[in-house]
Amino acid sequence: xxxxxxxxxxxxxxxxxxxxxxxxxxxxxxxxxxxxxxxxxxxxxxxxxxxxxxxxxxxxxxxxxxxxxxxxxxxxxxxxxxxxxxxxxxxxxxxxxxxxxxxxxxxxxxxxxxxxxxxxxxxxxxxxxxxxxxxxx
Amino acid sequence: xxxxxxxxxxxxxxxxxxxxxxxxxxxxxxxxxxxxxxxxxxxxxxxxxxxxxxxxxxxxxxxxxxxxxxxxxxxxxxxxxxxxxxxxxxxxxxxxxxxxxxxxxxxxxxxxxxxxxxxxxxxxxxxxxxxxxxxxxxxxxxxxxxxxxxxxxxxxxxxxxxxxxxxxxxxxxxxxxxxxxxxxxxxxxxxxxxxxxxxxxxxxxxxxxxxxxxxxxxxxxxxxxxxxxxxxxxxxxxx
Numbered sequence: 001x002x003x004x005x006x007x008x009x010x011x012x013x014x015x016x017x018x019x020x021x022x023x024x025x026x027x028x029x030x031x032x033x034x035x036x037x038x039x040x041x042x043x044x045x046x047x048x049x050x051x052x053x054x055x056x057x058x059x060x061x062x063x064x065x066x067x068x069x070x071x072x073x074x075x076x077x078x079x080x081x082x083x084x085x086x087x088x089x090x091x092x093x094x095x096x097x098x099x100x101x102x103x104x105x106x107x108x109x110x111x112x113x114x115x116x117x118x119x120x121x122x123x124x125x126x127x128x129x130x131x132x133x134x135x136x137x
Numbered sequence: 138x139x140x141x142x143x144x145x146x147x148x149x150x151x152x153x154x155x156x157x158x159x160x161x162x163x164x165x166x167x168x169x170x171x172x173x174x175x176x177x178x179x180x181x182x183x184x185x186x187x188x189x190x191x192x193x194x195x196x197x198x199x200x201x202x203x204x205x206x207x208x209x210x211x212x213x214x215x216x217x218x219x220x221x222x223x224x225x226x227x228x229x230x231x232x233x234x235x236x237x238x239x240x241x242x243x244x245x246x247x248x249x250x251x252x253x254x255x256x257x258x259x260x261x262x263x264x265x266x267x268x269x270x271x272x273x274x275x276x277x278x279x280x281x282x283x284x285x286x287x288x289x290x291x292x293x294x295x296x297x298x299x300x301x302x303x304x305x306x307x308x309x310x311x312x313x314x315x316x317x318x319x320x321x322x323x324x325x326x327x328x329x330x331x332x333x334x335x336x337x338x339x340x341x342x343x344x345x346x347x348x349x350x351x352x353x354x355x356x357x358x359x360x361x362x363x364x365x366x367x368x369x370x371x372x373x374x375x376x
Contacts, residue, residue: 003344007337014330021323028316035309042305049305053146053178061185062305084150088143 047106052088052098059087063109073108074101142171146178154192158200165204166211167265173296173314177307180300190301194293201257201289202282205268209281212272220273245274250284257288258295259318 042049045063056076060067071079082090087105091098148156157179164170176197183190223233245252249271256267271281296314300307 003337003341007334007341010330010334010337014327014334017323017326017330021320021327024316024320024323028313028320031309031312031316035303035306035313038306038309039303051305051308052143053308054305055150058182058185058187086143086147086150089147 047109050087050102050105052091052102053086055084055086056090057083059105059109065109065112069112070105070108073111074104139171142174145170145175149175149179150182150187153188154196157193158196161197161200162204162207165201165264165268166208167269169262173261174308174311176293176296177300177311177314180297180302181304181307182300183297184301184304190297194290194297197293197297198286198289201293202286205257205264205285205289206282208265208268209272209276209278212269213275214272216269216273217275242274245270245276249274249276250280253281253284254288257285258292259321261292261318 038049042062047063050059050063054062056070056074057067059065060070068079070076071082076082082093085093087101088098091101094101145156145160148160157175160170160175161172164172176193179188179193179197180190182188183193220238223238225235252267253271253276256263296311299310299314303310
């Protein structure tokens with residue numbers, strides 16, 4: 001193969017690789033933006049960030065809700081067997097769609113927050129901060 | 138989330154460290170499992186106290202190295218013989234010349250270390266193939282381990298640390314890592330192609346200058362016939 005053909009071929013490949021790299025760079029920037037959004041939602045305690053990979057104890061700790069409250073809400077009796085089960089596996093175990101289970105958990109958390117927010121106009125609990133509990137007299 | 142990943146995470150939660158070791162080992166041998174995401178999730182679980190992050194790192198590194206060694210051994214035991222046959226037999230020589238095999242072996246010996254190291258964390262999809270190739274090419278085992286262990290350590294620590302730091306957002310971190318590694322691969326490809334292009338341009342330039350020189354030489358060779366130089370002896374030509 002002559003050097004001129006090699007030169008043209010490499011030039012074409014370089015253009016393609018450059019295009020692909022620019023595309024990947026744009027994808028990376030978009031992924032970083034999505035990550036920032038997700039991070040903001042997670043730190044603000046938004047319940048929409050609950051994923052099917054989480055376990056009930058994980059949800060309880062991240063969203064500051066007592067574990068037994070979630071168990072009661074979901075009518076789970078055998079707590080030990082579900083302790084290390086992801087929400088997807090739990091949904092399979094109870095023969096229900098995982099989205100509906102997550103939706104139930106989201107409602108449980110929102111209800112708990114409403115019940116345990118002091119009526120001072122402070123929306124600290126809605127933002128996912130841990131409940132401070134009642135003040136001791 | 139894929140069913141594979143969901144199953145892996147469920148087994149990680151249910152069976153703990155042994156499940157993690159086994160899944161990483163199998164992935165290191167060559168099965169395409171989303172281990173980077175599993176490690177991110179494991180880091181997120183560790184952040185809330187489900188696992189010890191140091192034990193996770195040790196287990197994941199040991200499993201990866203063990204899987205890589207098995208891949209290398211498979212390549213060495215099963216792959217090197219067909220290559221030898223291709224190299225030595227008459228019918229094998231039709232497919233691939235012994236010179237090509239020797240050249241590829243030499244090239245892998247020179248650059249294989251970097252390929253092994255980088256494929257542990259940057260191009261992890263190629264890890265299994267590079268393990269096999271290292272065995273087939275009879276890459277020295279000690280040097281293989283020397284490149285493999287630090288690479289795997291980096292490849293394990295990065296996702297674990299990111300999962301530990303960013304917790305519930307690990308899926309978004311996984312997307313960033315995936316996109317970023319593709320970007321790095323593209324960038325490396327651009328650099329390699331750019332270097333090749335410059336080399337080819339230089340060789341074309343050299344060929345051109347070579348042609349010009351030969352043309353000039355031809356001209357100087359032809360020139361005395363047309364216009365002979367004056368005699369240097371100082372004697373005038375006899376008329």
